[in-house]
Ligand SMILES: Nc1ncnc2c1ncn2[C@@H]1O[C@H](COP(=O)(O)OP(=O)(O)OP(=O)(O)O)[C@@H](O)[C@H]1O
């Protein structure tokens with residue numbers, strides 16, 4: 201995917217002043233930048249939450265328009281937000297199949313019931329085989345799961361729905377050390393499975409561990425995008441601060 205010259209104004213506030221970024225297929229691209237730089241706004245435009253004032257989104261070589269989150273999903277784009285990842289009062293399986301529940305028919309289709317056993321098996325299989333995690337109690341409600349488990353279930357749900365581009369806004373914010381490591385490992389696994397990932401993060405250690413390239417936003421623009429192995433952490437920090445004299 202690529203974003204070209206995206207501009208977005210909210211009334212008098214120009215949140216995006218012409219942001220361009222490449223998100224190559226099968227790679228992890230990190231989006232960094234100071235608070236208010238426009239990272240979440242850019243993601244919301246890709247997800248169809250906000251219409252851009254101008255600019256284009258290119259997916260697989262063609263220009264697309266994304267008018268709402270369902271349209272993004274049908275194009276194979278899924279986003280995972282830290283806080284809204286799961287419905288707290290639902291368990292793992294309910295969350296995993298939210299809006300896409302499996303049903304089975306009885307009496308020649310007269311009665312349709314949720315096929316709970318099939319859903320449970322399918323969800324646990326996807327989480328073990330593709331995400332690489334084990335959930336102790338699949339019947340626990342999401343609000344008693346740890347932040348890392350919730351992230352893992354949300355990621356599992358996204359890839360199980362055939363998403364090809366997974367966008368994560370601060371996937372490791374508010375997670376402990378071990379959980380963070382688990383989520384970063386999942387991100388690396390997604391790339392190994394050929395998925396494309398765009399991750400927003402304030403944590404440069406995580407960015408340098410996972411990302412193939414790093415795009416830096418500053419005041420509504422992407423002022424640079426570089427291969428991770430061609431820049432130092434100090435170099436990224438200078439770009440984040442808006443200094444162009446980079447070592
Ligand atoms: N719905 C909105 N209405 C008005 N202004 C908005 C709206 N959403 C974002 N903004 C403004 O756009 C600018 C960019 O915000 P955005 O949330 O994209 O930043 P960010 O890079 O994600 O920051 P952070 O790192 O703090 O999450 C900010 O000045 C913000 O106040």
Ligand SMILES: [Mg+2]
Pocket residue numbers: 239240241
């Ligand atoms: Mg943000």
